[in-house]
Amino acid sequence: MKYVIMFTFDPELDAKVPADRMQGLYGRAYQWYAEHAAQIADGGVQLQPVETATTVKYGESGTVLVDGPFSEAKEVVGGFSIIDVPDLDAAIALVRTWPFLELPGWGVEIRPILTIGSQPEE
Amino acid sequence: MSGSDAAARPDDASAPSGPSGKVAASDLLLSQVVREESGRIVAALARSLGSLDIAEEAVAEAVDEALRAWRKGGIPPNPGAWLTQAARHNALDRLRREKRYREKLAGMVPGVDSESAAQEDAWPNSPAELDDRLPLLFGCCHPALAPEAQLALTLRAVCGLTTAQIARATFSTEPATAQRIVRAKRKIGATGILLRIPEATDRAARLDIVLTIVSVMYNEAHLVAGGDAAADRDLADDALWLAGVIVAALPREAEAHGLLALLLFHRARESARSVDGELVLMADQDRSRWDQTLIARARAELEQAARLRRPGRWQLHAAIAACHADAETAVKTDWLQVLVLYDLLLGYDPSPVVRLNRAVALDRVGAPTAALTEVDALEGKLTRNHLWHAVRAHLLRRLGRDDEALAADLHALELTANDAERRLLAARTGR
Numbered sequence: 001m002k003y004v005i006m007f008t009f010d011p012e013l014d015a016k017v018p019a020d021r022m023q024g025l026y027g028r029a030y031q032w033y034a035e036h037a038a039q040i041a042d043g044g045v046q047l048q049p050v051e052t053a054t055t056v057k058y059g060e061s062g063t064v065l066v067d068g069p070f071s072e073a074k075e076v077v078g079g080f081s082i083i084d085v086p087d088l089d090a091a092i093a094l095v096r097t098w099p100f101l102e103l104p105g106w107g108v109e110i111r112p113i114l115t116i117g118s119q120p121e122e
Numbered sequence: 123m124s125g126s127d128a129a130a131r132p133d134d135a136s137a138p139s140g141p142s143g144k145v146a147a148s149d150l151l152l153s154q155v156v157r158e159e160s161g162r163i164v165a166a167l168a169r170s171l172g173s174l175d176i177a178e179e180a181v182a183e184a185v186d187e188a189l190r191a192w193r194k195g196g197i198p199p200n201p202g203a204w205l206t207q208a209a210r211h212n213a214l215d216r217l218r219r220e221k222r223y224r225e226k227l228a229g230m231v232p233g234v235d236s237e238s239a240a241q242e243d244a245w246p247n248s249p250a251e252l253d254d255r256l257p258l259l260f261g262c263c264h265p266a267l268a269p270e271a272q273l274a275l276t277l278r279a280v281c282g283l284t285t286a287q288i289a290r291a292t293f294s295t296e297p298a299t300a301q302r303i304v305r306a307k308r309k310i311g312a313t314g315i316l317l318r319i320p321e322a323t324d325r326a327a328r329l330d331i332v333l334t335i336v337s338v339m340y341n342e343a344h345l346v347a348g349g350d351a352a353a354d355r356d357l358a359d360d361a362l363w364l365a366g367v368i369v370a371a372l373p374r375e376a377e378a379h380g381l382l383a384l385l386l387f388h389r390a391r392e393s394a395r396s397v398d399g400e401l402v403l404m405a406d407q408d409r410s411r412w413d414q415t416l417i418a419r420a421r422a423e424l425e426q427a428a429r430l431r432r433p434g435r436w437q438l439h440a441a442i443a444a445c446h447a448d449a450e451t452a453v454k455t456d457w458l459q460v461l462v463l464y465d466l467l468l469g470y471d472p473s474p475v476v477r478l479n480r481a482v483a484l485d486r487v488g489a490p491t492a493a494l495t496e497v498d499a500l501e502g503k504l505t506r507n508h509l510w511h512a513v514r515a516h517l518l519r520r521l522g523r524d525d526e527a528l529a530a531d532l533h534a535l536e537l538t539a540n541d542a543e544r545r546l547l548a549a550r551t552g553r
Binding site: 089091092 | 264320
């Protein structure tokens with residue numbers, strides 16, 4: 001099954017992390033992709049800082065342009081990848097080894113990709 | 123949702139009661155038969171269809187049909203086969219309506235239109251193989267589902283309760299419960315949660331979630347808001363039954379034996395716990411009313427667990443319950459032993475509720491001041507729990523601080539939603 005994994009973090013908390021520790025984590029994240037290459041269907045992307053976000057929203061009299069991310073939450077999406085593993089347990093096990101999860105504020109959201117035959121029945 | 127919940131479970135206190143005791147007895151039998159069979163059928167159907175959602179709906183509908191038919195015509199000689207046949211029929215109906223499942227029909231062809239009982243032998247029902255309900259149970263209690271969803275889905279898919287019963291037992295409304303169950307089933311289907319017992323590394327943690335849900339199931343039976351202490355015995359009975367199913371399927375799991383022992387100890391005290399709808403605290407219970415047969419079974423389970431040499435929190439909870447069962451009178455309770463067991467329990471479960479119970483033991487070994495300090499340290503963590511205020515009131519009274527004790531009792535009174543507990547606290551505050 002294919003899942004998108006979305007990396008989320010709190011920029012304020014990340015800003016408090018010493019640069020050398022951050023550097024080390026980036027190195028280990030790079031290795032993580034290499035080690036799990038067989039399960040990674042698409043490396044995905046890392047996003048520019050949230051300050052660069054622009055959101056176009058629904059408005060009653062036409063679309064509205066907003067300077068900022070879609071959500072006002074403290075946590076922001078930092079990037080995503082696509083993994084291909086047998087089931088959710090395998091996805092959870094893989095994601096648990098993501099090096100940045102050592103940092104407060106970090107999270108990884110796991111979402112299955114909609115495919116033919118897996119549509120919700122509503 | 124379909125109309126599958128139209129028939130309330132027959133022993134549901136809210137259902138219209140029959141004209142005689144005879145009807146009630148046969149209704150009780152009906153619900154036991156349903157409970158014994160429905161989880162197996164959901165598990166088997168879910169496996170062959172690859173859809174828990176459809177399997178569960180089909181079985182719920184079959185249960186509904188069965189309750190209506192059997193109440194009139196009596197229980198057939200092989201109720202499992204009857205339910206299986208009906209559920210399968212319903213499932214096939216649903217599949218025919220859904221294009222995307224059509225290809226799966228191919229795999230079911232041998233049974234599609236057959237009425238022969240021989241077909242039923244192909245369904246996994248042999249005690250020799252691992253109980254099919256266990257993988258279903260572990261799937262329903264997957265940690266990716268919220269605890270409320272785990273509980274509701276387990277009650278529905280494994281125990282065969284109707285949405286109405288689940289709503290009542292879990293302080294929820296029927297629409298909210300129905301939605302919770304549908305979402306949980308769909309999440310299982312859409313996210314690739316497998317109905318299976320997890321591998322070694324995750325197994326202990328996942329079993330603990332399952333056991334927790336069974337324990338919650340037992341406790342919820344006693345906490346129904348607006349209910350009397352004796353009401354909803356049935357959910358407690360379901361929990362005991364399920365604990366027994368788990369032990370039978372996983373006899374090498376010490377914690378499963380521990381939980382069953384704990385629930386049996388609690389059940390043994392049941393008839394002394396509630397007198398004329400009034401709650402009686404353990405210290406005041408008539409111990410001659412404790413069920414010695416159940417206590418003996420509980421002890422046997424606990425010994426079985428101990429032989430497996432894998433200690434854990436459920437066994438410790440059961441060992442504490444055993445200390446109470448051993449005491450002929452409340453004053454003869456070995457509180458020092460209880461305290462030691464709570465100290466050990468904290469190593470597995472440092473939750474505020476365990477700390478609160480440990481404080482009670484601390485008081486009983488003659489350290490009420492230390493107990494109050496410990497209780498006060500939990501302020502903010504348990505302030506919404508009436509028991510915290512009730513224990514605090516008791517300790518304050520012991521220490522001669524009567525005004526503060528009364529205030530604490532009144533807080534407890536405000537917070538409890540259960541009628542029987544409310545009356546007990548009201549008696550204490552003279553209201």
